[in-house]
Amino acid sequence: MPLHELEPGRFKADFNKRPFQIRHDLVNHPAFTLERLVELARKHPAELVEYNAGDLPLTQDPTKTPRTGLSIEETVKRIREAKSWMVLKRVERDPTYKQALDDCLDQIEPLAPGMRTRRAFIFISSPGSVTPYHIDHEYNFLLQIQGTKTMTIFDPAVLDEQAIERFYRGEHRNLVFDQSLQDQAQTFVLKPGEGVHVPVNAPHYVLVGPEASVSFSITFRTPEGDRRSAVYQVNDKLRRLGLRPRPVGRAPLVDRAKYLGYALYERAQKALGRS
Ligand SMILES: [Fe+2]
Incomplete structure (x- = not known):
């Protein structure tokens, strides 16, 4: 039972309506040591790895995202100084991560009827790196494993309808951040063992703290x-x-x-x- 404090009442009231914090016990899971992550990155299909420089602005034109010049493996090995941001996608292809994903989502499934298309992602980021303002299309729980991460999350209602339509047309997830929205944000400073639910299409940006960060993102879809x-x-x-x-x-x-x-x-x- 890796997730804690999943109160059914609170979950039903807030799920996919507003972000909320949870706790988990994956911090000491052997699959998330740097050594294991280097091993995973080495064998993971390159098309399922996205990585770039980590010192980005909140509004980032995706066609101009700077690279670091490092290989995938070097980036993970040297993540403390690589000034890089990386995501390993679909890590549930590896049975160890699939088990961790299923252990978490099995706890959520009774509260999220019709859950399907379970997917897991691992974010590995250098100190101070930035995930620019963007939206995603899945239901997401981001679980912080190492380092700290500040998640700043907005209600989808701050977006104009056409921005969401363009995203579903296949345009890149990054959006232009409007600073005047800042006081509508909900901010979660996640330490290892903490996590947050990000509703579908809730725009967000992420700042990594002074240490390298590892997060496990567990996602799914529903018929609705x-x-x-x-x-x-x-x-x-x-x-x-x-x-x-x-x-x-x-x-x-x-x-x-x-x-x-x-x-x-x-x-x-x-x-x-x-x-
Ligand atoms: Fe995201």
């Missing part, structure tokens, strides 16, 4: 979340046809009709062998 994603994609298409679609969540019946249209279209594409 996937329906919302589909409606954003439909709205993006409608907007590009010159229409002004009703924002997601404003009219549930309209959303449902859009989703059904999307699902029929996808099914037809599959039948035609195009998807």
Whole structure:
């Protein structure tokens, strides 16, 4: 039972509505020592590793993100001084990390009906590195393993609808940070053994403290979340046809009709062998 203090009442009230802090006991798990992470990084498929310089601004044009010139393995070995930020994606491909992921999500699943597409990510970051302001499409619990990390999280309502639509169209996750929103943020300073829930599409940025940081991010999707994603994609298409679609969540019946249209279209594409 790696997660602590998962109160069902609190979870039901806040899950995917607002961020909340949790605790876990993965800090001394042998899979997260630097030696094991070097070993994992060495054999992990390169296309599932994203890494770059860590000293970035909150607003980062993803086409201009600076590199460090180091290899993946060197970056992990020298993470304390590499001034780098790295994520190893889909680490559940390795049975040890899959077990750790499942041990956590098995605790959450009764509270998140329809949980599917379980995925795990490991973030390895140099002291002081920055994850620029961005959104993600999964339900996320970020568990801090080593070092400290400050997560600054905003309500998705601060974003204009078109920014979310562009993300679901396939544009990069990074967003332009508007400093005037800062006082609407919720900030969580995570020490090892602490974690935070990041709701779907809740924009956030992350600052690593004075030591190298290792975090384990456990994510999943649900049928409801996937329906919302589909409606954003439909709205993006409608907007590009010159229409002004009703924002997601404003009219549930309209959303449902859009989703059904999307699902029929996808099914037809599959039948035609195009998807
Ligand atoms: Fe994120």
